[in-house]
Structure formats: structure tokens, C-alpha cells
Amino acid sequence: MELQIDRNAVARCRKSAAAIADPVQAFIERHSTVSVERSILRLLGVDGVGPGDTPVPNMIVESLDASELPNGIAIPFGRALVQTGLEPRALGERLASGGARLAQFGDVPNEAARGAIVAAARAAFDRVLARRAERNDLMQQLPQLPPPLLYMIVASGNIYEDRTAAVAAAEAGAQIIAVIRSTGQSLLDFVPYGPTTEGFGGTYATQANFAIVREALDEASRRLGRYVMLTNYASGLCMPEIAAMAALERLDMLLNDSMYGILFRDINMKRTFVDQHFSRMLNAASGIIINTGEDNYLTTADAVEQAPAVLASQFINEELARRAGMPDRQIGLGDAYEIDPNLEDGFLFEVAQAQLARQIFPDSPLKYMPPTKHMTGDIFKGHLIDAMFNLTSVMTGQTIHLCGILTEAIHTPFLGDRALSLENARYIMRTARHFGDDVVPKPGGRIERRAADVLSECEILLERVAARGLMQSIEAGVFADVKRSPEGGRGFEGVFERAPDYWNPFEELLS
Amino acid sequence: MELQIDRNAVARCRKSAAAIADPVQAFIERHSTVSVERSILRLLGVDGVGPGDTPVPNMIVESLDASELPNGIAIPFGRALVQTGLEPRALGERLASGGARLAQFGDVPNEAARGAIVAAARAAFDRVLARRAERNDLMQQLPQLPPPLLYMIVASGNIYEDRTAAVAAAEAGAQIIAVIRSTGQSLLDFVPYGPTTEGFGGTYATQANFAIVREALDEASRRLGRYVMLTNYASGLCMPEIAAMAALERLDMLLNDSMYGILFRDINMKRTFVDQHFSRMLNAASGIIINTGEDNYLTTADAVEQAPAVLASQFINEELARRAGMPDRQIGLGDAYEIDPNLEDGFLFEVAQAQLARQIFPDSPLKYMPPTKHMTGDIFKGHLIDAMFNLTSVMTGQTIHLCGILTEAIHTPFLGDRALSLENARYIMRTARHFGDDVVPKPGGRIERRAADVLSECEILLERVAARGLMQSIEAGVFADVKRSPEGGRGFEGVFERAPDYWNPFEELLS
Amino acid sequence: MIKPYGDTLNDGKVQLSFTLPVPWSEAADEAARQLVVKMGFADVQVAEGRAIAESFSFFVVYAATPQAIDFESLAVPSVKTHKMTMEEIDALIEERVGRKVRVAGACIGTDAHTVGIDAILNMKGYQGDYGLERYKMFETYNLGSQVAVEDLVRFTKEKKIDALLASQVVTQKGSDVKNFTALVELLEAEGLRDSVILCCGGPRMTSLLATELGYDAGFGRGTLPSEVAAFIATRMPHRVG
Amino acid sequence: MIKPYGDTLNDGKVQLSFTLPVPWSEAADEAARQLVVKMGFADVQVAEGRAIAESFSFFVVYAATPQAIDFESLAVPSVKTHKMTMEEIDALIEERVGRKVRVAGACIGTDAHTVGIDAILNMKGYQGDYGLERYKMFETYNLGSQVAVEDLVRFTKEKKIDALLASQVVTQKGSDVKNFTALVELLEAEGLRDSVILCCGGPRMTSLLATELGYDAGFGRGTLPSEVAAFIATRMPHRVG
Numbered sequence A, B: 001m002e003l004q005i006d007r008n009a010v011a012r013c014r015k016s017a018a019a020i021a022d023p024v025q026a027f028i029e030r031h032s033t034v035s036v037e038r039s040i041l042r043l044l045g046v047d048g049v050g051p052g053d054t055p056v057p058n059m060i061v062e063s064l065d066a067s068e069l070p071n072g073i074a075i076p077f078g079r080a081l082v083q084t085g086l087e088p089r090a091l092g093e094r095l096a097s098g099g100a101r102l103a104q105f106g107d108v109p110n111e112a113a114r115g116a117i118v119a120a121a122r123a124a125f126d127r128v129l130a131r132r133a134e135r136n137d138l139m140q141q142l143p144q145l146p147p148p149l150l151y152m153i154v155a156s157g158n159i160y161e162d163r164t165a166a167v168a169a170a171e172a173g174a175q176i177i178a179v180i181r182s183t184g185q186s187l188l189d190f191v192p193y194g195p196t197t198e199g200f201g202g203t204y205a206t207q208a209n210f211a212i213v214r215e216a217l218d219e220a221s222r223r224l225g226r227y228v229m230l231t232n233y234a235s236g237l238c239m240p241e242i243a244a245m246a247a248l249e250r251l252d253m254l255l256n257d258s259m260y261g262i263l264f265r266d267i268n269m270k271r272t273f274v275d276q277h278f279s280r281m282l283n284a285a286s287g288i289i290i291n292t293g294e295d296n297y298l299t300t301a302d303a304v305e306q307a308p309a310v311l312a313s314q315f316i317n318e319e320l321a322r323r324a325g326m327p328d329r330q331i332g333l334g335d336a337y338e339i340d341p342n343l344e345d346g347f348l349f350e351v352a353q354a355q356l357a358r359q360i361f362p363d364s365p366l367k368y369m370p371p372t373k374h375m376t377g378d379i380f381k382g383h384l385i386d387a388m389f390n391l392t393s394v395m396t397g398q399t400i401h402l403c404g405i406l407t408e409a410i411h412t413p414f415l416g417d418r419a420l421s422l423e424n425a426r427y428i429m430r431t432a433r434h435f436g437d438d439v440v441p442k443p444g445g446r447i448e449r450r451a452a453d454v455l456s457e458c459e460i461l462l463e464r465v466a467a468r469g470l471m472q473s474i475e476a477g478v479f480a481d482v483k484r485s486p487e488g489g490r491g492f493e494g495v496f497e498r499a500p501d502y503w504n505p506f507e508e509l510l511s
Numbered sequence C, D: 001m002i003k004p005y006g007d008t009l010n011d012g013k014v015q016l017s018f019t020l021p022v023p024w025s026e027a028a029d030e031a032a033r034q035l036v037v038k039m040g041f042a043d044v045q046v047a048e049g050r051a052i053a054e055s056f057s058f059f060v061v062y063a064a065t066p067q068a069i070d071f072e073s074l075a076v077p078s079v080k081t082h083k084m085t086m087e088e089i090d091a092l093i094e095e096r097v098g099r100k101v102r103v104a105g106a107c108i109g110t111d112a113h114t115v116g117i118d119a120i121l122n123m124k125g126y127q128g129d130y131g132l133e134r135y136k137m138f139e140t141y142n143l144g145s146q147v148a149v150e151d152l153v154r155f156t157k158e159k160k161i162d163a164l165l166a167s168q169v170v171t172q173k174g175s176d177v178k179n180f181t182a183l184v185e186l187l188e189a190e191g192l193r194d195s196v197i198l199c200c201g202g203p204r205m206t207s208l209l210a211t212e213l214g215y216d217a218g219f220g221r222g223t224l225p226s227e228v229a230a231f232i233a234t235r236m237p238h239r240v241g
């Protein structure tokens, strides 16, 4: 497939995206959040929970005086490191148990504190790089099957059932396993701790849970002779912390998109823009591919109408990700197959949209989401809609392929549902493997016209957003028909302006 | 879709087909069969059964002296008509009940007999034309939906359950209903009589059964505002008789292919070539579209390898049908989607083959058969293979579309299976309605190369068949890996050489 | 009495599929067959059995159930009996209630699936059927997603809500039933239960379940706004009068 | 004891689908639900119910079965235990029987589905596994399709057949069982039953069913020729010796 597209229009879109990113980026650089600070602690090695299951990083950051927070957690924690001579984790536990308070180490000179932190941060950074190297080695030894990479979700609520399901899915052909989070975790201003066995619509994202599934998948990867990737969700109130945990547990991808949080979780935009930036810096360093959430726009609003907004959001997400230091090959922009199955020629529209994204973002490991909105209890029909999605994906060379599941409208997937879904994808992608290479859209035909329309509407939209500002545009409901105000939503109280002396030791390491 | 195909090769294929048909046609013209003779009686109005449920037409033909048969049934029957003054049907009953014997009317002059028959035949012919006109009127008033015409089978064994199923299928979107025959009916050298409620894998084709479903579908057609077609099977030992019955009961299509009978039912080739010719003359006059059975080759032999043989057989069938006076628009050549679903790029091969047939036979209402051989008990997978078949059909503009059924490998379809199957076809054909118009096969790509290969292999095959003769080629196993000898198989005893005075009153009317 | 219909009246034919946690083998096929026999089916045919993972097998089975159901005497409470247009509904309220009816809707608990409740409330409506906001005689409050039951009850009290619409889309582990129950209980505790028309909805909701939960009505998949509007409009007069 | 596995061990989750001969309505959904409850399932969810024709409705249901099966103690006669190669099988016959084994196969009754029996007998074989004709130590007669039971028994007697392979693919209305039974009965009547290894096959055949029908072995979907060859080869010595 090769569409004729207007390359100048694409260039103009990128220019608008840069103009949109500028003020957001300026805001980000002037601010930090409680979650960014907690992630610094986590990277340094702080972990565990205190009374009431409050995570130690939360306890430590909360223990800071309101006047001290604008300088960041690093220096106060560094002072305590110097003074106690403890390792970060042990220090964290001491602080959490009440055996010490950060305030009591005020005497330690800044320079010494900074030195201690720099050493610890460098060690942490090396740990991250070591896990990244480990991934590279494994992927060399155990090459993946060619894309579209079949991505499968597990979501039982119980990490041990998830592990069983993950391994079974890998055996049935899955190349990426996502452990879906429990409903509402993205609204928690902390990350739960330890292995968990209770969750609704998903399983809590905890570091222990990450490790449990990673280990099982490593074992399966060796057995199957191909590396099976693991992914989870960063978006929410704890983006940077989850990014830190994922780096340490060698996750391979993360859903990471503040637009998702803003629109679909009513998370404060300022908070999450700042969180997103630092989390993406971490993802960049740890070699984690991010997945953005444009697909979600199509689940609430009309997919035909929203196509230009999806593309616009992809341009913005690309720009923001690049500014966090991400190479294109780690920027998995999202899209979805959500056009009404009853629409005549809907398939042609889907092909147009998917191919357009493929050509505009040639190096992005595009993430293609399956039909969800129009899935019903008719599993037989649903299986077919998924098949047309699979066909579109292989035709247009999508990279990360979320397998659609015939029971989408009924329950989080059963083990057997997953097998049917993978069989669907494998069959369609085999029987039509090179179909996309073998046909050309008729010049001026329906597919090409649709692609041109989406691109030109996107261009206009981006210009409007650039003129108005991203935050104001979101306020006006430009994306997914949802309106959010810059000061509204959850987590705003966790945003603070950086003092002149603010310091985040990882920012330097990661840039 | 538009393939670049070698028009000269196509012309050469047609030339070979003509060369192949010549000796077959010459043979046909020198012979008749018991079934042809019985069909003459049926057309004249003879019907009913005698002792032991033997149909009256059989009793009458069998009552003829071996020495008389070569002159045909018409004159002896005409003599009896003259002498008794009865209507054909009543005369038949009289003869069947033993109340009279054909032999006793030897005195009636030939001319008088001929005159009586000509009058009766003309009346019969008018009845056929009247039914045809009726169809034309209905199709004007109740226009069908655009092709691919969704064709659905019913096969309960019980005509009343079939009727229920036929109406339900029509309501669910079917445009053509086929009542599958009971296993083994094609081997019966007579047509069963009356409404029937017992059959295996299908329901007996009887005139009463035809009428029952036709009436129900006419009612449904009016209610739904679109004409629903009815079809059944002629191939077998009674091709011309079923063609006669179908003409009288306004069936719209008939499976009519002696190659099917030869290869898959071990029916004698001489018998069935002769039967086929007269049955097709009848079909031509009654406006019935024939469906040929090339698809069957793919169910026993490898579909990739057999593609040239399928095409070759289509050329031959086209030629033989034209010689029976059929216009192209009534010659529904068969093909099927039977390539192994595990073959990489199998879909591309299917598209190539379907499109090739579409372009070579532009005016034929191509009959496209669904996957059957590779269907398994995995109904979910089967539903997907059917979906790719549906896609291929709408992309390549097939006309008569037999809907694949997800339970193909399990049982003759349930009512619910049919609904799912129709929903499959309707969904795929809607969402991808103009996809075929909107893409072009890449010149020199896999699809085009495959089409070119099939065509050139077909050309070679046709040349070989022309050189060797059709009957000898069948004997050599050229088609579907099945070998049959010219004198072997069932029904050979029913073939006879025409005496110089042989007369079939309908031959003149139909030419 | 009716039975499932395969290809013959009352043949009882049913399709089943399931996974067994055993590696595939001929014995696994047989286990599947015996299991379906144990479920009470006759004529059991294991059409497909295959490995879907090292220690799981998947089966497709066809079988005949001996069970039948007396369809005629089935009593199903339906809330969708009278089809009414927006104009008729507005007119009914105007005439019989004489003031705007105050309706509040929310997606309760941690559920963030607002598309369903929005479909009922927003102007735009659902499948060409306008939402309650479009009606002259409704005053509509859409509280959105993840609304705590406490907040909803407080709001009901404050705004003197006449009809309360609660939505639950996530049903895993019975979370919908839990939240719906919490809402009724809190309304009762606050003495508000009888002063509102209480409706619940979501893709798995049925009239019967709603009744069991103590709601006045329940609306399932494919509900149209006008059906909900008609229900409220026909109930209101009883409350007011 | 094992149960169907949805997403949690022993949750018993099963998918069902079926048609009811009633026009669709909310009451039809409820009838579907009650019917599945009557079948003994718990946690019944009618995921889909819709009209598929004026007087028929189709349902997709998920439910949990309370039934479990003792997988460990399941006794399944399997004929496919020893995997042997063509060479091993030929060698075994050569050594233990010392002559060619005469095998006849046919598709009996009015059944014309020869692809399956051909797959077992023809040179070419099935899925890369050679057919019996290719074996040095089998003398193979493929009688083709639509072979009357009488003809097959006559042939068996005439040619002193050692192993008889009967195929039935059409199973509608139990026609396979009828034909298979007729074959055993005629063999018995002719006093030939004990002098042949009697095998049946077809896509719906299971070892258990074959045993019930009085056959020595039954082969179902996906059978490889070598499995049949191995069975015959290991049985022959008992007959001869």
C-alpha cells in the first residue's frame, strides 16, 4: 500500500505541533509534582510500605514541609543518606518506621547531600541501563516474530491467575502481554505494594506483580525461543513512579499518555503533563516503548468524525515525546479500528486512516487498537469485526497489534477467548501476509480521498489548537468531545512550582 | 480490481474448448437416454406414481420394447393420445394402472401421433414460457438486492422443516434458497414423488417439494419486497426430468453439471453428457440459471494445484452450455474458496483466481462456493475463513454467492447457523462494498503472477484435453484426481443410439 | 413449552464451548464429552477439541438439552411497554405533573463508563433518539463518572431530585450489584427512597434484576432515551398526586 | 476433579448459543435465561439475544456449570498409544506375521465421502504421513465409495482380508451407526467377525463409540495413516499366532 499524501501538509502539521508543545514544555520545566519526587526516591531504591500500607516514598515526600517541597526531595533525602550512612532503601524504612525524620538532618551541607545522591543516582541509572542491556541480549538470542506484534491482555485481578493466563497466551502466539490494571488505580496517588490478588477489571500495577509476570514470561520466552514482551500502564497519577518500576523490572512497553488521563480519568492536566515528561525521560533511557492513547477518543466520540483529532493528537504526542528525549522507534502512537461496522465502506475508511498514520510516522511502532465500542454480546459478529481489524493491520504494516477479543462487550477475557483471538490474528495475517504489498489504492479513489480529507482537517485543527493553546483547547472539548479545565481534575494539589534551587538528580543523567 | 490478463491466451482457450466440445456434441446428437424420454413425458404432463411408488414416466418408458426405444417415446405415446383421446396425464395414469399398454396403439398413423404430440408439446412449452414470464414480472416488481446474491442452503430432510428454514433464511437476508437433495438421490434412476419428510443430509427433489417451497418463498418475497430465488439439483441420473420439473415449478436456478456426476457420483459419462444437453436446452428456455460444479474439484484435490483444471472445466462447461442454447447470463460457472487456510498468502491466490474468472467470463453469473474442505469443528475459525471468502467475493464481483457456514464440518446447518452465516456475508460485504473498485493489483505482483500462471497452465491443459478427447482425459484423471471410464459408472444401460426416425418434439421447440 | 431449535422443532440443540485446564489428548476430548453429559445433555458431540496452551484445551460441543420452558406463562416485567414520542412525553408531564421533572444521572462507584448514561441524558441521545436534556419538561443533571454513592445521595437531597438514574457498566466480581445495593440502602437510610423514581442501567441489567435490587426499573443494552423518559413520565403523576 | 476454566481455576464458565422458536422480545431473553438455569447452570448471563427471523431468536449465553469431572480416573481406550514409523511397522509385520497383511477399505452405505478413507489408504497419505499402499507389508484394496455392506463382506471372504476399514462421514440421523452396525452384524452372521481386525473411522468417531459398536478400534478426525497401520500391525500377531 502506498498512498499519495501531501508531504507539505505533513510538514506544516509538525510545525503546528511544535508550536503547541512550546508553552506546555515551558510550563513543565518550571514545575514538579509529588509523583516525580516519589519516583526519584524509588529510583534511588526506596521501596516498601509503612503503616496503613502507605508506600514509603509517599510517606517521605509527604513528610516534607510545604516550604521545602519546591526544592525537591533529593537534597533533603541526600542529607539523611550522608548523616545515617544507610543505603536508600534502609533509610526509607527507617524514615517510614518513625525511626528518623528528614527534618532532623538539616545540618548536612548541600554539597555532601548532592554528592551522596549523585552516587546513588548513578548506581540507579546503571541498574536501569543493565536491565536495558539484558533486554537487548534476550532479543538478540530470542528474536521476536515479525510485526504486527500480537499484543494480548490479561486482567483477572489476581496476579497468579494473570501469570497463568500470560504464559498460556504466549504459548498460543502472543508476543506482548499486557497486565491490565484494576479499575481506578490511575486515580490513586500512590502505587500499591506487593503481589496482589484482588482487583476489578484488572490487577494492580505493583513492582512485585511486574516481577512475577516478567519472570514467568522470561521462562516462557526461553521455552518458545522468542522474546515475549511485557507491558503495563503508566498513565494516571503515578506516571513517573510506574515508569521507574517498569525500568527496574524490565517491562518493555508502557501505556504512557497524559491526554488519556486528562480526558478519560479527569486527572489534572498540569499535573499529568509534568508527570508525563519525566516518566518519558525514564522510558527513553530504559528502552521502553511508550503507547499513546488516541484510540480512546474513538470509544466515546464518533470514529469517522474524530479521525482528524486522532491524527492531531499523534502529532502532539510525537512532539512531546521527542522533547522528553525519546527516539521515534520508542514512540508507539495509538490508533484504533472503531468505525461503525454498519457503515458502508467503513473498512476502506479504516484502511485509509491506518495507512496514513503508517506513512506519516514511518519509524513509530504504531499501536493499533481493536474494535471495542461496536462489539456486542454477539461474539460471532465480534470475531468478524476483529478479523477485518486484523486484516487492516497486516495490510498497513502496523507494529503493536492489540488483539481484539470476541467477548469484548461481555467480560474481561477468558483464557479460551484469548486463544481464539490469537488464532484469528494469526490466521488472517498469514493468509493475507503480503496483501498490502500487492495492491495499490486507486489514485483518487475512496481510500485516497479519505486519507487526504483526514490530513487536511487535521492540519486545520492543529492550527487552531496552536493558536488557542493546548490546555485551552482541551478545555474547549476539541479531543474526544470531553472538556476539562486546566485547574480541575484530580491531583492538582500535587503540582508545585520549582524553587530556583530545585534539583532532580536524574534529569541530568537522562538528558 | 482489474488484472492484466493475456486476452490472446483466453481466445486460445476458447478455441480448445470448442475442439473439445465437438466430438462430445457429435456423440450427444446421436444418442438419447431413458431420462430424456421420461422428461418428454413429464413435460407433456405425465406425472404420478404407480405400484411400488414407481413414477409413471418410468413405467411408460420401461414398457417400451427394446427395439422401439431408439425411436423415442414421443411417437408411441402420441399414438396412445390419439387413440384414447385422453390428456397426457390421464393417459399416463391409465397406462400405469395397467388399463392400457403402449403396444396396443400400434395402428395409429405416425402423422396423427406426431400431430397430437406437437400440440401437447406446444402447450407444455407455453406453460414453461408462462412461468418464465411470471418470474420476469416478479423480478420487476420485487427487485433483488445487488450481487453477490446470498445463496443459502436448507437440508433438514423434511420438506416442511425446510420450508420453515427457507423462509427464516430469506428473512435473515438470503436471496437464493437451495434445497439440498437427500444423499444418493442423484443415483436414483427416477424422481421420487410427492411431499417428502425423510432424507439424509438433504430432502428429496420432488415436484411437490419444489412447489411447497416455491409457494412459501413467493409469499416471503412479497412480504420482504424482494424476489427470493429457489434452486435445486439436476445433476445425476435424472437431469432432464428435474430440469422439466424445475421449469414447471418456476425454480430459478439448477445445479447442472455432468462432470460433477461423473467424477463425484460415478455416473456414466455418456449417459450424463446426453442428459445434460437436453436438460440445459430446457433450462435455457425456462430462464433458469445453471450452476456448474467445478468447485467440487477442490474438495478432493489440492486447491492450489487444481486451479488450472477448474478454469479449464469452466471453459468446457461454457462451450457445452452455449451449444445447448444457453446465453452467457444463464451460465453460472462454479468456483470455490478452498485453499488451505494455513498457506501463507492463500488469500492472494484466492483473489487472483476469482478475479481471473470474473474477467474471463464477464457475463456469467459466476457461482462462488465457500470453504468446505478446510472447515473443522472449530466454528470460530471457520467463521473467519468464511469471512475472507465473503471479502474475496465482494471484491471480485462474484454473482451467486453460496454462504459459508461455520458448522460446515459438523452438521447440515441449523437455523441459527444460517443466520450467523448471512450476518457474516452482510457485514463483510457492507463494510468492504467498494474495496475491489478502490484497489489495483500491483503490476507483476503476487496476485497478477498467480493469475497469469493459472491461465497459462489452463491453456496447456485444454490443449492436452483437446488432443486426447474429453472422455479419455477424464479416464486419465485430469479432473479432481478422479478417474472414470467411458463405459463405467451408473446409468450406462439407459443410453441408446437414436434410430433414424428418432423424434423428440421439444428439440425443435427449444432450438 | 419451547426448546432450543437446531434444525427441527424441539430438537433441543445447543452449542457449547469451554476450556479445560488439562493438556489436550483423546482423554481430554472424552472428559469434555462426559462433562457435557453430566450437565444433563443428550446426543453430545465434541466437534472440536484442541490444545490452546500447554496445559489448556478448548472444546466446541453440540448437544441436545432435554429442558424446555413454558414460554406462554413466563411473567416478565417490562418497562418498555408503551412507545411514546418526545412530544407525547413532554405533553404528559406538562398535563399531569405541571412542572419540570428533575432528573439526575451518574455512573457510580469507580465506574468511568459514561457513554451509556450520556446516551440517555445528553441532547444528542442514542441511535437517533434524543436524550433527556432535549426534552422541555426535564431538568437534567449529569454528574458524570466515578460518583460516590454518598455524593449522589447528597445531591439528590439538595436538588430535590425526582428521578435518579444510576449506571454501572463494569460488572466483574459483582461490583455493579454491590454499588447499586449501596445506593438503595443509603437512600433508605436517608429516608429518600420513596421520594425518587429510582432507575438503574447498564449492559447487563434486566428488569428482573432491577426489581430484585429494589429499583423501580432497570434498563439494559440498547435502551433508548425515550424509553426511560416514558417510564419516568408515566410514573411521576403517582408520586406527585 | 476439573471444571471448565474461564479466567479462574474452577470457575466453571461455559459459553452457550442456541435458537428459540419465538419472536424476539425481552421475554425471549428471559426465557433463554431461565432455560439455561433449568439446565443446571449458575451465574447465567444472556450476553446477546436478537431476532434472526420473524419467529426465531438467537442467544449467546455465558454461565457457570457446577459439574466437574474426575480427569485422573477417566479410562479412555486409546488406539494411538504407540507412535511408530512406517519402517518400524513394516519390520514388525515382517518379523511377527511373516507375510503381507491384506487390508480392505471402503466408504459404506450411500456415503460417498472417500477423502477420509483415501487419506488412510492412498500412497500419498495425509499431512505428510504416507498411506497404507506405500507400506511394503500391506496389500491394500480400496473399494471406494457407496459400497454396500453385503459387497464388502463378500469381498472380505473372497480375498481373505485381515483388516477391514469402514468409513462413514455422513452422520445425520445416525446413518453412520446404522451402517456400522449392519456391517458387524453381517460379519457375525457370516462367521467372519473373529477373522478380521475390524476398524471404523470418520470425523465423529471415537474409540469409545467404536468399542460400543463392536469394532476393534475407531479412528476420528485428524487420524494419520501410520496410527492405523500401527494398530493393525500390533494386533495381527495375536490373530495369526
Ligand code: B12
Residues within 6 Å of the ligand: A180, A181, A182, A183, A184, A200, A201, A202, A264, A296, A299, A300, A372, A373, A374, A375, A376, A407, A408, A409, A410, A411, A412, A413, C110, C111, C112, C113, C114, C115, C116, C117, C119, C120, C126, C164, C165, C166, C167, C168, C169, C170, C171, C172, C199, C200, C201, C202, C203, C204, C218, C219, C220, C221, C222, C223, C224, C228
Ligand atoms: C468505551 C469503553 C471504555 C472507555 C469508557 C469511556 C467513557 N467515558 O465511558 C474507557 C477506555 C475509559 C474504558 C475503560 C475501562 N474499561 Co471499558 N469499555 C468500553 C467499551 C468498549 C464500550 C462501553 C460503551 O461505551 N458502550 C456503549 C454504551 C452506549 O452502551 P451501554 O454502556 O451498555 O449503555 C446503554 C445501556 O446499557 C443503557 N444504560 C447504561 N447505563 C444506564 C443507566 C441508566 C439509568 C439507564 C436508564 C440506562 C443505562 O443505555 C445505554 C444506551 O442504550 C466496553 C466494551 C463493550 N463493547 O461494551 C468496555 C468494558 C465495559 N470496559 C471494561 C473494563 C474492564 C474497563 C476497565 C476497567 C479496564 C481497565 N482495567 O483499565 C477500564 C476502567 C474504567 C472504569 N474505571 O470504569 C469491561 C467491563 C467488564 C465487565 N463486564 O466487568 C468491558 C466490557 C470490556 C472488557 N471486555 O473487558 N472503557
Ligand code: B12
Residues within 6 Å of the ligand: B180, B181, B182, B183, B184, B200, B201, B202, B264, B296, B299, B300, B372, B373, B374, B375, B376, B407, B408, B409, B410, B411, B412, B413, D110, D111, D112, D113, D114, D115, D116, D117, D119, D120, D126, D164, D165, D166, D167, D168, D169, D170, D171, D172, D199, D200, D201, D202, D203, D204, D219, D220, D221, D222, D223, D224, D228
Ligand atoms: C468433501 C466433501 C464432500 C465431497 C466428497 C468427495 C469425496 N470424494 O469424498 C462431495 C462434494 C461429493 C460431498 C457430497 C455430499 N456431502 Co459432503 N462434505 C465434504 C466435506 C467438505 C469434507 C469431507 C472431507 O473430505 N474431509 C477431509 C477428510 C480427510 O477428513 P475425514 O473424512 O474426517 O477423514 C479423516 C478421519 O475422520 C479418518 N477417517 C475417516 N474415515 C475413516 C475410516 C477408517 C477406517 C479410519 C481408520 C479412519 C477414517 O481419517 C481421515 C484422515 O484423518 C465435509 C465438511 C467438512 N469440512 O468436514 C462435508 C460433509 C461431510 N458433507 C455432508 C453432506 C450432507 C454431503 C451430502 C450428503 C450433501 C448432499 N445432500 O448433497 C453430499 C452427498 C455425499 C454422499 N452421498 O455421501 C455433511 C455431512 C453432515 C453429517 N454430519 O451428516 C458435511 C459435514 C457438510 C455439512 N455440514 O453438511 N461432500
Ligand SMILES: Cc1ncc(COP(=O)(O)O)c(C=O)c1O
Residues within 6 Å of the ligand: A181, A182, A183, A184, A185, A186, A187, A233, A234, A235, A236, A255, A256, A257, A260, A265, A291, A292, A293, A296
Ligand atoms: C494511554 C492509556 N493509559 C492508560 C490506560 C488505562 O488506564 P486505567 O488504568 O486508568 O484504566 C489506557 C487504557 O485504555 C490508555 O489508553
Ligand SMILES: Cc1ncc(COP(=O)(O)O)c(C=O)c1O
Residues within 6 Å of the ligand: B181, B182, B183, B184, B185, B186, B187, B233, B234, B235, B236, B255, B256, B257, B260, B265, B291, B292, B293, B296
Ligand atoms: C454441480 C452439482 N450438482 C449436484 C450436486 C449435488 O448432487 P447430489 O445430490 O448428488 O449430492 C452438487 C453438489 O455439490 C453439484 O456441485
